[in-house]
Amino acid sequence: MEAIAFYTFSILITGLFLVTVFSRNILYAMSSLAAGMVLISGLFFIMRADFLGAVQLVVYSGAIMALYAFGMMFFDATRDVKEKNSSASSVFLLSGISAVILVAIFAAPAIGEHIKPLVTAAKGLDNTQAIGEILFTKYLIPFEVAAVMLLVAMVAGIVLASKKMDQSLSEIYQDADPENELKEQK
Amino acid sequence: MSGFIIATVIKAIVVLAIISALAGFGTYIERKILAFIQRRLGPMHVGPYGILQIAADGIKLFTKEDFIPSGANRLIFKIAPLITAATAFIALAAVPLLPEFHLFGITVRPIVADLNIGLLFVIAMMGVGLYGPLLAGMAQENKWGIIGSARTAIQFLSYEVVTGLSLLAPIMLVGSLSLIDFNNYQAGGIANWIVWKQPLAFILFLISGFAETNRTPFDLLENEAEIIAGYATEYSGMRWGMFFIGEYANMITIGFLASLVFLGGFNPLWIIPGAIAIVLKVSFFFFLMLWVRSAWPHIRPDQLMWLCWKVLMPLAVINILITGLVA
Amino acid sequence: MSLDNFKDRNAGVQNYRLLELEPTPTTGWGKFKQVLIRSVKLELLVGLKVTIREMFKALFGGQMHTTKYPFEKLPISPRYRAIHEMKRLLESGHYRCIGCGLCEKICIANCIRIDTRYDENQRKEVSDYTINLGRCIFCGYCAEVCPELAIVHSGRYETASEQRASFTDFADMLTPLDELKKQKEFPGFGAVSPNADENIKKTPLAY
Structure with a gap:
C-alpha cells in the first residue's frame, strides 16, 4: 500500500519537476513546480510525518512559490521564453557535474550504511510533539541561529525596501530635478 | 483496511455533495440576506420565495458558452478554477463537521481524515488555495487578471501570517493541533469556550478569515469597482462558478474553524444537541460575513497591508507573548 | 405612498448637516x-x-x-403625461373631438395628423387621426390647447408593444363605449382648474 503510494508520488513529482526544467513557458514551469511541492508533502504524509507535511504545504507551496509567482508577474507569463544559450556544451558539462555531485552527496550515506536516526523520539509522543522536543533540546542552538538569521534577513529587507516608502513614486519623479540627479549620480 | 477505505470514500462523497450544495445555496442566502438588509425582497419568482433560483443559476452557468481567450494559456486557464474548488474541499477533509452519531448500528465519525495536525492541515490547504486565483489571473492574457493575481498573492500571503499567529495562542492553550482535541477541551458549557480566554485571537482570526476567503472588507482580488472582476475577468460559465463554489466552501470552512477553535465546537449547548449547536454557530458566521458585506466598505490595498503588518501581526505576536507568559 | 411625496420639489431645504469631524x-x-x-x-x-x-x-x-412591479404599480401623478387618449361626451357617447385641428397646429414635434370631412349631416367628422409616437415628445401642448378637453394624456405609461399602431389608432385611443361611465376628466395639462368657477369674471362687454 505504502509502496504504491510512494511510487505514484515519486513518479508524479519527478515528472512535474521535469516539466519545470524543460518547459519553455514560465507559467507551466511555475505551476508544475508548485504542484510538485504539494506532492512532496504527500511523501511526508506517507512517512507519518504529518507536521512536516503540513509545513511543507504552508511554507513551500503556500509562501515561497507564491513569491516566485509574484516575481513572474513582471513578465508576460503566457509567452514562451527564448533561452539565450551561447555555449551549450559548457552548460551541459557544468550542470551535469553539479547534478552528479548532488546525487552523490545524498546517495552516499544510503549506500555506505543504512540511515539511522540520530535521535529517537520518546515513546508516547505524537509527531508534532516529538519535533518540538528535539528542536528545543538537542538542536536548540541551530534552531535559534536560523531564527536570528531570518530576523536579520527580514530587517535588512525592510530597510532596503523602505527607503522613500512614505512618498509615492510619481511624486518622487515629479520633484526630481534633473541637475540634482546628475550630481547625485556623480 | 478496505472497510476504512470504503467509509472514507463514502464520507468524502457525502461531504463533497453536501458542501457543494450548500455553496450553491449560499449564493441564494447571500442574495436574500443582502436584499433584506437593503429592505428589498431579493429573488422571489423562481419557486416559492425564489428558492429555485439556485437551479436557474446552475442551469445558466452550465449552459453558458465556455470561453477561453485566444491569448490565454489554455491548460492553466482550465486548471485554475479546479484548484480553488479542490483545495476548498480538501481543507474540509480534516474538519470534524458533526459529533459522532450512530447510523444503522455503525458509529460514524463525520470527519474524512482524522489527522492529528488537523488545524495546520486546514490552514495549509487554504494557503495552497491561493493558486486558484493566482494562476487564473496569470493564465488569462488580461491586465485586470494580473492585477487580481498580484493582489491574491499579497493578500493571502500576508493574512496567512495573521491566521497562523492568531491560532497559535489557542494551540498553546490546548496543546494539540487536532480539531477534535480543541472540541473536547471546550466541553462543558459556554464558560469553557476559548473565546473568553483568547478574545483578541478570536477577533484577529475572524479578520484574517475574512481576508482569506476574500469577503467584503478585503475582497480586493475581484473588486468590481477597481479591477472589473480581478482574476475572474475572463471566466464564464461553470469555470467561473467553480471559483465561487470554492469561495463559499471556504466561507463554510472558516465558519467551522472559528466555531471549533473558539466557540465550543460541537459540544451540546444547554438543551441544544451538539450537531445543531455547531450548525447554528456556522450559520451565524456565514450570516456575519454577509452582514459585514452589507455594512462595511472595501478597503484600499495599502490599507490592507497596513492593517495586516502594522496592526494585526504585532497584536497577534503580543497576544502569543502574553499567552506564553500566563499559561 | 401618497402623492405628497411627488409634490415635494424643494430640493434645497432637506435637513442636511455637516458632520463634526476632527481634523x-x-x-x-x-x-x-x-x-x-x-x-x-x-x-x-x-x-x-x-x-x-x-x-x-x-x-x-x-x-x-420592493414593489413587485408587473403585479403592483406605484401611483403616478395626475399631471403625468403618458400616451394620449381621446375622451367621449358623457351624454351621447360621441367623441368630443370637433376636428378643429388646433392640436395638429400647435404640435411642436409635428407628430399629429388630422383629416376631417363633412358627414351626411354636414357635421365635421374626424376621418383620420394619427399621432406619430416616434416623434412625440409628450410636451402636453395638444391637451392644453384642445378646446373640448378631447385629447388628453392617459395613465398608460407602459409603452412596450408589438405594434406601435395600437397606441395611436383613433378608435383605440377613444374610451371604449362600455366603459363610458368610468371615464374621468383629465386633471393635468389643459384641464379646468378646480377653482375655475371662482375665477370667472364678467367680460367688459357685459357693461
Whole structure:
C-alpha cells in the first residue's frame, strides 16, 4: 500500500519537476513546480510525518512559490521564453557535474550504511510533539541561529525596501530635478 | 483496511455533495440576506420565495458558452478554477463537521481524515488555495487578471501570517493541533469556550478569515469597482462558478474553524444537541460575513497591508507573548 | 405612498448637516491615537447595527420597499403625461373631438395628423387621426390647447408593444363605449382648474 503510494508520488513529482526544467513557458514551469511541492508533502504524509507535511504545504507551496509567482508577474507569463544559450556544451558539462555531485552527496550515506536516526523520539509522543522536543533540546542552538538569521534577513529587507516608502513614486519623479540627479549620480 | 477505505470514500462523497450544495445555496442566502438588509425582497419568482433560483443559476452557468481567450494559456486557464474548488474541499477533509452519531448500528465519525495536525492541515490547504486565483489571473492574457493575481498573492500571503499567529495562542492553550482535541477541551458549557480566554485571537482570526476567503472588507482580488472582476475577468460559465463554489466552501470552512477553535465546537449547548449547536454557530458566521458585506466598505490595498503588518501581526505576536507568559 | 411625496420639489431645504469631524492627524502619534480611539469606540459596529436594524424593520416592521412591479404599480401623478387618449361626451357617447385641428397646429414635434370631412349631416367628422409616437415628445401642448378637453394624456405609461399602431389608432385611443361611465376628466395639462368657477369674471362687454 505504502509502496504504491510512494511510487505514484515519486513518479508524479519527478515528472512535474521535469516539466519545470524543460518547459519553455514560465507559467507551466511555475505551476508544475508548485504542484510538485504539494506532492512532496504527500511523501511526508506517507512517512507519518504529518507536521512536516503540513509545513511543507504552508511554507513551500503556500509562501515561497507564491513569491516566485509574484516575481513572474513582471513578465508576460503566457509567452514562451527564448533561452539565450551561447555555449551549450559548457552548460551541459557544468550542470551535469553539479547534478552528479548532488546525487552523490545524498546517495552516499544510503549506500555506505543504512540511515539511522540520530535521535529517537520518546515513546508516547505524537509527531508534532516529538519535533518540538528535539528542536528545543538537542538542536536548540541551530534552531535559534536560523531564527536570528531570518530576523536579520527580514530587517535588512525592510530597510532596503523602505527607503522613500512614505512618498509615492510619481511624486518622487515629479520633484526630481534633473541637475540634482546628475550630481547625485556623480 | 478496505472497510476504512470504503467509509472514507463514502464520507468524502457525502461531504463533497453536501458542501457543494450548500455553496450553491449560499449564493441564494447571500442574495436574500443582502436584499433584506437593503429592505428589498431579493429573488422571489423562481419557486416559492425564489428558492429555485439556485437551479436557474446552475442551469445558466452550465449552459453558458465556455470561453477561453485566444491569448490565454489554455491548460492553466482550465486548471485554475479546479484548484480553488479542490483545495476548498480538501481543507474540509480534516474538519470534524458533526459529533459522532450512530447510523444503522455503525458509529460514524463525520470527519474524512482524522489527522492529528488537523488545524495546520486546514490552514495549509487554504494557503495552497491561493493558486486558484493566482494562476487564473496569470493564465488569462488580461491586465485586470494580473492585477487580481498580484493582489491574491499579497493578500493571502500576508493574512496567512495573521491566521497562523492568531491560532497559535489557542494551540498553546490546548496543546494539540487536532480539531477534535480543541472540541473536547471546550466541553462543558459556554464558560469553557476559548473565546473568553483568547478574545483578541478570536477577533484577529475572524479578520484574517475574512481576508482569506476574500469577503467584503478585503475582497480586493475581484473588486468590481477597481479591477472589473480581478482574476475572474475572463471566466464564464461553470469555470467561473467553480471559483465561487470554492469561495463559499471556504466561507463554510472558516465558519467551522472559528466555531471549533473558539466557540465550543460541537459540544451540546444547554438543551441544544451538539450537531445543531455547531450548525447554528456556522450559520451565524456565514450570516456575519454577509452582514459585514452589507455594512462595511472595501478597503484600499495599502490599507490592507497596513492593517495586516502594522496592526494585526504585532497584536497577534503580543497576544502569543502574553499567552506564553500566563499559561 | 401618497402623492405628497411627488409634490415635494424643494430640493434645497432637506435637513442636511455637516458632520463634526476632527481634523486629520498628521503626526505619527496622532494617527496612532486616532486608530486606537476608533478601534476601542467600536465605531465599526455602528454600521452593523444600522444594517441589522434596517433588516428587522423590513422583515418585521412591514417596511419592505420592493414593489413587485408587473403585479403592483406605484401611483403616478395626475399631471403625468403618458400616451394620449381621446375622451367621449358623457351624454351621447360621441367623441368630443370637433376636428378643429388646433392640436395638429400647435404640435411642436409635428407628430399629429388630422383629416376631417363633412358627414351626411354636414357635421365635421374626424376621418383620420394619427399621432406619430416616434416623434412625440409628450410636451402636453395638444391637451392644453384642445378646446373640448378631447385629447388628453392617459395613465398608460407602459409603452412596450408589438405594434406601435395600437397606441395611436383613433378608435383605440377613444374610451371604449362600455366603459363610458368610468371615464374621468383629465386633471393635468389643459384641464379646468378646480377653482375655475371662482375665477370667472364678467367680460367688459357685459357693461
